[in-house]
Amino acid sequence: MQTQQIQVLQSGTITSPKGFLAGATYAGLKTFHEEKLDLGVLYSESPCVVAGMFTTNRIIAAPLVLNKEHLQKRPSAQALIANSGCANACVGPQGLADAKEMASLAAKKLSLKPEDVMVASTGIIGVELPMALIRRGVQRIEMSKDNGHLLARAIMTTDRRPKEAGVSLEVDGKVVAIGGVSKGAGMIHPNMATMLGFLTTDAAVEPAFLHQALKEAVDDSYNMITVDGDTSTNDMALIFANGQAGNRPLTATSKDAEAFRKALLTVCIRLAKEIARDGEGSDKIIQVTVEGAASGEEARQAARTIAGSTLVKTAVHGNDPNWGRVVAALGRSGVRVEDTKLSLYINEICTMDGGMPIAFYKDAAVQSMKEPEIFIRVSLGLGVHKAVAWGCDMTEEYVRFNSEYTT
Amino acid sequence: MQTQQIQVLQSGTITSPKGFLAGATYAGLKTFHEEKLDLGVLYSESPCVVAGMFTTNRIIAAPLVLNKEHLQKRPSAQALIANSGCANACVGPQGLADAKEMASLAAKKLSLKPEDVMVASTGIIGVELPMALIRRGVQRIEMSKDNGHLLARAIMTTDRRPKEAGVSLEVDGKVVAIGGVSKGAGMIHPNMATMLGFLTTDAAVEPAFLHQALKEAVDDSYNMITVDGDTSTNDMALIFANGQAGNRPLTATSKDAEAFRKALLTVCIRLAKEIARDGEGSDKIIQVTVEGAASGEEARQAARTIAGSTLVKTAVHGNDPNWGRVVAALGRSGVRVEDTKLSLYINEICTMDGGMPIAFYKDAAVQSMKEPEIFIRVSLGLGVHKAVAWGCDMTEEYVRFNSEYTT
Numbered sequence: 001m002q003t004q005q006i007q008v009l010q011s012g013t014i015t016s017p018k019g020f021l022a023g024a025t026y027a028g029l030k031t032f033h034e035e036k037l038d039l040g041v042l043y044s045e046s047p048c049v050v051a052g053m054f055t056t057n058r059i060i061a062a063p064l065v066l067n068k069e070h071l072q073k074r075p076s077a078q079a080l081i082a083n084s085g086c087a088n089a090c091v092g093p094q095g096l097a098d099a100k101e102m103a104s105l106a107a108k109k110l111s112l113k114p115e116d117v118m119v120a121s122t123g124i125i126g127v128e129l130p131m132a133l134i135r136r137g138v139q140r141i142e143m144s145k146d147n148g149h150l151l152a153r154a155i156m157t158t159d160r161r162p163k164e165a166g167v168s169l170e171v172d173g174k175v176v177a178i179g180g181v182s183k184g185a186g187m188i189h190p191n192m193a194t195m196l197g198f199l200t201t202d203a204a205v206e207p208a209f210l211h212q213a214l215k216e217a218v219d220d221s222y223n224m225i226t227v228d229g230d231t232s233t234n235d236m237a238l239i240f241a242n243g244q245a246g247n248r249p250l251t252a253t254s255k256d257a258e259a260f261r262k263a264l265l266t267v268c269i270r271l272a273k274e275i276a277r278d279g280e281g282s283d284k285i286i287q288v289t290v291e292g293a294a295s296g297e298e299a300r301q302a303a304r305t306i307a308g309s310t311l312v313k314t315a316v317h318g319n320d321p322n323w324g325r326v327v328a329a330l331g332r333s334g335v336r337v338e339d340t341k342l343s344l345y346i347n348e349i350c351t352m353d354g355g356m357p358i359a360f361y362k363d364a365a366v367q368s369m370k371e372p373e374i375f376i377r378v379s380l381g382l383g384v385h386k387a388v389a390w391g392c393d394m395t396e397e398y399v400r401f402n403s404e405y406t407t
Numbered sequence: 408m409q410t411q412q413i414q415v416l417q418s419g420t421i422t423s424p425k426g427f428l429a430g431a432t433y434a435g436l437k438t439f440h441e442e443k444l445d446l447g448v449l450y451s452e453s454p455c456v457v458a459g460m461f462t463t464n465r466i467i468a469a470p471l472v473l474n475k476e477h478l479q480k481r482p483s484a485q486a487l488i489a490n491s492g493c494a495n496a497c498v499g500p501q502g503l504a505d506a507k508e509m510a511s512l513a514a515k516k517l518s519l520k521p522e523d524v525m526v527a528s529t530g531i532i533g534v535e536l537p538m539a540l541i542r543r544g545v546q547r548i549e550m551s552k553d554n555g556h557l558l559a560r561a562i563m564t565t566d567r568r569p570k571e572a573g574v575s576l577e578v579d580g581k582v583v584a585i586g587g588v589s590k591g592a593g594m595i596h597p598n599m600a601t602m603l604g605f606l607t608t609d610a611a612v613e614p615a616f617l618h619q620a621l622k623e624a625v626d627d628s629y630n631m632i633t634v635d636g637d638t639s640t641n642d643m644a645l646i647f648a649n650g651q652a653g654n655r656p657l658t659a660t661s662k663d664a665e666a667f668r669k670a671l672l673t674v675c676i677r678l679a680k681e682i683a684r685d686g687e688g689s690d691k692i693i694q695v696t697v698e699g700a701a702s703g704e705e706a707r708q709a710a711r712t713i714a715g716s717t718l719v720k721t722a723v724h725g726n727d728p729n730w731g732r733v734v735a736a737l738g739r740s741g742v743r744v745e746d747t748k749l750s751l752y753i754n755e756i757c758t759m760d761g762g763m764p765i766a767f768y769k770d771a772a773v774q775s776m777k778e779p780e781i782f783i784r785v786s787l788g789l790g791v792h793k794a795v796a797w798g799c800d801m802t803e804e805y806v807r808f809n810s811e812y813t814t
Contacts, residue, residue, distance in 0.1 A: 233734070
């Protein structure tokens with residue numbers, strides 16, 4: 001199956017796949033943001049196979065502890081409750097008690113068991129969840145097919161825009177959809193940054209393949225974005241597959257497994273790029289391609305290091321084709337480099353070839369960098385491996401914002 | 408021997424030890440800085456044992472290639488020539504030819520052989536050294552015992568202040584001195600950041616011990632500072648020991664070996680802290696102590712990660728005791744952490760104890776953070792290992808500066 005058969009859905013979101021409803025309300029947790037939704041629920045009309053990926057941070061917020069335990073026991077659930085404003089992290093044993101109560105509150109509302117509900121929180125670290133507000137808030141939430149957009153807004157923290165995406169494709173002769181929402185604008189770095197990604201599909205998918213497909217998609221999307229180098233205690237990606245499309249359950253050897261993988265990756269990349277584009281204070285998204293690497297991991301490592309370099313980010317902010325900073329970041333990334341084989345392009349203007357600087361027309365390069373999307377391409381000339389990472393520029397606004405706001 | 412016998416020298420600098428002369432001039436390379444010295448020479452009246460530490464960046468500037476080859480052949484030299492304004496990095500084969508010519512120019516001036524001269528450059532990457540200016544400039548340099556201060560200024564790039572230090576101590580019954588100068592304000596990160604450190608001593612020191620003592624001192628000083636996470640192609644630390652104090656050559660088993668080690672570390676820490684304090688756009692130095700770590704390397708790793716966290720740096724800029732960001736940075740540093748054993752102090756105000764948040768008096772903590780030196784202490788409760796790292800706050804000025812200036 002070809003990727004061109006993957007259709008991007010207009011206004012695609014987490015409730016685009018069949019059988020998913022969502023809702024959200026303002027419980028009173030998010031006191032610092034003009035967006036006044038802060039508590040949301042996702043519900044599937046039928047049980048779902050579920051897979052999850054979690055932060056690599058050694059300090060892990062309570063909801064993640066609960067979800068990881070859950071998925072170790074059984075890879076299924078039917079709902080999700082998520083709040084913004086408070087991360088439910090670093091608050092001792094009360095954290096897990098509160099996460100469990102959030103699951104119970106959603107279960108009661110939806111006539112499910114608590115063990116059918118996944119939980120997520122994002123916001124300030126080190127203060128307890130105001131459960132009294134959450135108890136009242138849950139009751140007000142109205143579930144609807146149209147409310148995926150509200151859930152996208154309810155998980156925003158410092159995000160300027162909600163992040164939603166959806167695609168459809170054919171699997172086993174049936175039309176299936178994959179949709180999702182994300183949040184994240186700061187504390188964003190490879191390996192599950194302060195990032196929530198919730199995905200749904202109406203495809204029927206075997207648990208092992210769903211986990212594998214999610215891991216691969218996350219590795220090439222969410223794990224390839226960086227805003228400020230800081231990962232969080234609360235990052236996670238979850239996918240719910242309810243099987244309502246009626247296909248035979250997908251496994252790794254299904255004819256359409258590859259199409260499903262690509263479609264899931266498409267949704268994840270769209271959501272991840274929206275996070276990079278919405279980086280706190282940023283004006284521009286930076287796409288870094290590293291090709292010709294000696295290994296896939298080195299390509300990834302180099303691309304992420306360049307995309308995350310403070311000096312590259314500030315140069316992009318200033319429309320400065322300062323390729324020396326790209327080379328310095330590449331050099332410290334730890335990957336194998338032979339300087340005589342190294343070439344470098346900024347917006348496809350060659351600035352270094354075979355290790356030698358090229359006398360490029362700087363004014364034109366500066367002009368090209370005024371676009372909202374900047375492309376940096378590094379060719380290592382050592383092998384066939386390639387990777388793409390996304391970051392954003394760093395602005396005075398980023399510093400102002402993070403100096404004034406207690407995350 | 409006790410450390411209290413180490414005396415800090417008033418106005419100590421690279422020419423404080425006996426037999427060292429220095430000089431500097433404006434050759435015309437440094438076009439962007441009000442400090443108009445950009446070419447300097449260090450000379451010892453007698454041959455020196457020399458040791459060096461070099462950047463871990465995979466892209467290495469030509470002077471470092473030359474010096475590394477030099478020290479592999481023989482650990483001795485008698486002079487150093489250094490320029491700022493141009494890094495002599497990423498310019499192909501011409502780089503090594505120019506570095507060799509710089510050594511020859513200094514050798515001719517000082518009646519030495521080219522192989523008696525070490526070479527250093529710092530500044531913009533990717534443009535060739537204007538050798539015509541350097542040829543003329545070298546001739547103008549006047550060598551003097553008093554001109555260590557000029558050499559300190561000649562290696563400045565974005566530095567706001569020259570960085571100099573010196574101590575004296577007794578070795579083998581003789582008074583010996585150790586002095587040094589450094590530069591560096593941006594592209595500063597552990598493992599030899601954009602940093603030059605030149606050290607001298609009139610102690611007689613065996614080559615193997617000099618190398619070992621330098622490595623240890625650099626590991627606990629220059630390698631524990633971070634400004635912006637970017638390491639450079641040009642970082643190095645060199646020490647010249649000319650033996651004019653008349654002591655029997657120091658080895659690792661000498662009675663005063665430990666005193667020499669401590670004195671060298673004292674000089675290196677003073678210079679390294681000046682680099683952190685002078686971080687581009689920064690107002691404050693941040694000292695991060697990690698104690699109770701399960702291993703020494705983990706203590707170092709955790710301290711450096713916290714000191715380098717963009718979110719910690721912006722919080723310090725805003726006088727915000729946002730300890731959640733410290734915990735998040737600690738968690739992603741990769742070191743072993745048990746959250747129930749974790750305690751955290753900001754300016755010795757406890758904000759977390761045994762993994763539980765403490766309801767501290769926030770206004771007082773904010774007030775304490777208005778000082779120019781901020782202390783963050785993390786106690787892991789897992790072992791006996793400890794490390795200290797230094798960083799600086801991140802300001803709007805940092806972004807403005809690095810958006811406008813081609814390094």
